[in-house]
Amino acid sequence: MTETGEVEGRAGPPLWWARRRDAVWDVALGGVSAVECAWEGVPFAAEAGLPTTVGVLFGFVVGATLVLRRRWPIAVVLVGIAVSPAAMGFLLAVVGMYTLASSEVPRRITATLASMSLAATFVVMYMRTRGDVEADPTLVVVLSVFVAVALTVPPVLFGLYIGARRRLMESLQERADSLERELSLLADRAEERAEWARTEERTRIAREMHDVVAHRVSLMVVHAAALEAVAVKDPARAAKNAALVGDMGRQALTELREMLGVLRAPSKPAPAPVPAPSFVPVAAVAAVGGACGTEDGPSLGELEALVGQSRAAGMTVEMLVHGEWAAYAAEVEQTAFRVVQEALTNCHKHAPGARVVVRLAHRAGEVAMQVENGPCDGKAPEPGLPSGGNGLVGMRERVLGLGGVFVSGPTDAGGFKVSAVLPTA
Template sequence: MTSTGEEQGAAGAGRDGPLWWDRRRSAVWDGGLAAVSAVECAVEGIDFAHEAGIPVFVGMLFGFVVGTTLVLRRRWPIAVVLIGIAVSPAAIGFLLGVVGLYTLATSEVPRRITATLTSMSLAATFVVMYLRTRGDVEADGTLVIVLSVFVAVALTVPPVLLGLYTAARRRLMESLQERAASLERELSLLADRAEERAEWARTEERTRIAREMHDVVAHRVSLMVVHAAALQAIALKDPAKAVKNAALVGDMGRQALTELREMLGVLRAEVAKPALPVPVALVGSFEDGPSLGELEALVGQSRAAGMVVELDVRGPRPSYGAEVEQTAYRVVQEALTNCHKHAPGARVVVRLAHRDGEVAMQVENGPSDGEAAEPGLPSGGNGLVGMRERVLGLGGVFVSGPTDEGGFKVSAVLPGSGRG
């Protein structure tokens, strides 16, 4: 079964026609053409009957049957064209030949077959016209040939060219529709991927905010608890030292509140801009976060809380990115917080080394002093996880675990330029 341009155009609208037609409208259209062709051929069959010396009724019936074959043009376009060529000597089937050639050109029949049948139709029409014109027109042979060629070309070439144009236009429309559908699928896929990336970025940002909140609250509040316990123990024995510890508790509380307000302020500012699919404003908070230059003050706070801390810095400090500075600070801060929670009274060593293209840090504590009381600080178990995520997120290396002496060690190495 072959397909024509009209069939292909109807395919997209759904099949609802009888037999080989895709649409009822196509069946009605072909039926109408076949009826007109049958009437035309039946009338032309009268002259054919006179010329052939057969009864008029037989000639009309023959023409009627030939004309009705046009209804098969979508199903068998080659057969319709061959019938038109076969009856051309009887001067029957003008509409049949023209429509048959047009349908053949619009179908998916190989072009070599279309060219062969077109040539055959052209030659048959020329021969018939030449023979009939030579007997009816008193003119020289050249005029007869020219007239025959003109009629043959006029009845053959235009329908074929129109059919080829229609087929090419149909293929172009199908190609454009396919490209539009493909583009729509790609856009849908890109939108899905963008949504996935946005969701991933939102999750990453929420995780980072949670780490920031944990670092700020856990470290400051842990020191406040330690100082409060010391304040309770020495309040009556050493009022001057108690006053000093109370001032330290107040300072730490204010620092914690200040950092919390800064982070909450950034979050509120981001809520005011709902058009942004990913919370990007907090990225700028790296510029305002803590840095390695504040490491001495951080260690001093732990010393003020009664911890024995040694700070060992080696190598000249180069210029690091704000993200690297804050991450290194937070690793040391969280490690010191864990020492306050789990190793009260232990000696702690904080080592910081500036090397070519990277910064290394290590916080190691010895075994806990058995005489020191546990501060009773809660632990959610997220400290080491948060440190590891920070370091690995910048392309660094993170290692933690117990030491042979019964203590604990946290080590990290960060590339100086940020993400590796």
């Protein structure tokens, strides 16, 4: 369907009509009015001394102007006022005044033309009836006023009512369309927010899985390589490395079970929805993901054990702590731990045999961490660990999500350095 109510593929309404049925209705009214005026044109021609054909033709043309009532309502009313002395155009005057009052014509113009029509009808009625009831002039005036009011006021009032009702319906329709557009926009935004939440949750889970699996498995591979190298020469050390590999595997499985338990746990009732801003800062986006699932996560107190695991794997690691140790928010401690963990994992992958320094600084309002490795000594064999290229990306996302600063890159001495600063507020 089109805006005019016509079925697509068919011809639209003709000329100025909005709908085809409006055209049919106006043509029918125009035909009736033309026949009426043509009939009234016969006595008019006799009074004016004109041929009957001229009177009939004149009345037909005058009555047919009613077809134009929607296009030019003022012109139709003026024609009705002009032919009122000829005592023709009853339907033309009534329908014309109704159309004028219900249209978008300014009210002052409607009032002016309605007054003119009322006066013209009163004068014509008075002039035609005063000769019939000469004994009672008051009756002539009362009758003339009654006829003038009856032919003018009801059409005007009804037209004003219909026009006001039409404008009200159009206003309500516009408001309904506006609300529908707003609801559609809100639905689209809700879908976008839901998709963003799903994507952020997938990213968070992938980041946690990477941190848990990559570090543990990397240490297991390193210990397995050492086990293979000393299995024959030093059985005691081989047994120790085998025990370490088992411990690493059990720890990795424990952390994976805890993570899967969180994913399988029933979700808590969602809080009342709040309108989302049109612009969400990147830091806030990452913060939502970083804040999820921080319960029972690692803390800064476990850094010594983390460094000890790397030492047990044969890496030379020095840990330096500056400032007074303090307890921070769970997400801050977990993020700091994961940054150091991932940095040590990268050292195992890309810098075997290199000396590593882990620095942790407690400052006013922030905690800083740095993991720096020197150049490889070339003696230690490459562990052959695969790298997905997501470690540095995950660390950066975690740190920026809490409003911190993250920097990584090679050093002048040929090593690599990872630095992060997290606000503790």
